[in-house]
Amino acid sequence: MTTTQKPRLAIYWGASCGGCEIAILNIGDKILEVDAAFDIVFWPCAADFKYEDVHGYPDDYIDLCLFNGAIRNAENEEMAHLLRRKSKVLVAFGSCAHEGCIPALSNLTSAEETLRIAFLDNPTIDNTKGTLPQQVTQVPEGELRIPQFYNTVMALNQVTEVDYIVPGCPPEPPQIWAVLEAVIKGATLPPPGNTILGAGTLAVCAECPLERHEKQIERFYRPYEKTPEPGLCLLEQGIVCLGIATRSGCGALCPQVNMGCRGCYGLMDEIDDQGANMISSLAAVVAAGELGTDEDEIERKIEAAMDTLVDPAGTFYRFNMAHSLLQRVRTGMNGHGNGGAQ
């Protein structure tokens, strides 16, 4: 570390997979420019920093903090508050910090159920003693504590104020570099306050080269069930693609390799709920039958078509559950316990 006036950069992870850190490294040799431009003052994934280092910094010491990962437990939240206090600019980096992402899919069940599946009832687990993580454990050396596991996974801006959001699972490296380069060159950023950086404003469809022909479908197919016709819109072939309800900025990478958009750049401006938006959009491509068909027959046909769509909630809120209108399921209705931390 040098003692020059370079801006100070911190990168931290909450509940995340590590993909955001890899995406940062995927900006290639430009990472050297990042190193040259910033003093890295906290980045546990890449350099040996401790909590105490951050606690020792004065408030607003960090110029730019990229926080990836969702708020899943008390440690994530504590670090979110700490880094907010120590940072001039706090960025929710990647889908988990932005909107909950894959970790927030566990909002489809309870904390108890999540732990049960992860530690007890799982074909790849051999936990004959039924050991579960305990928040407090007595050992000969004293008392061991681990952070409280929350029932509901939250996005970063649901626990603290966020200046900017860089969407994506993970954010695409060219978009990451565009944001970092703007900071390095001292460009004027838009006003802070949950402001989206490094993404577009239109739907993914606007960047997608696949052709649409306003065709309607009789049923949906899971990716393994169908080889798509090249060059044609996946949704119109019955392959669920969330491009129509998802913010652009990725370059429509997934549809171009025959994988429907998963929705990772989140909802667009002016949209309150990505899943509801997707229901509206999807409904338009499902065939309802000829004009004059009997109403019951129409309903039966639509139900049959919709039944081929496995797990609508998990599909439409794969990335956006924490920011959805409902935010989580009500448990206790279906024998799945009633929500752990009550």
Place this chain on the structure above:
Amino acid sequence: MRRFVLLRQMLRQFGIERERVQLVWAAASESNVLAEAVDQMTEQLRALGPLRWKQRVLHDAHPHIAPIEPDVTPADLVSAKEVSA
């Protein structure tokens, strides 16, 4: 109809009772159909009680969490309508 079928399937996953969201067709000449459907739905919702999602489902969520507004349930709406009528 298409949106409704899909919405109903998804709301079931969220643990919301089927009776809370209903779609009933009634032509302009079928006022009795509409009235019966409203009566029936009112009774069903009254039996279920208010949803109160924010308090009952997001109860452990952090206070920073954005409140779901308005905090009104379909049952509240139906009973409010009855009172005003």
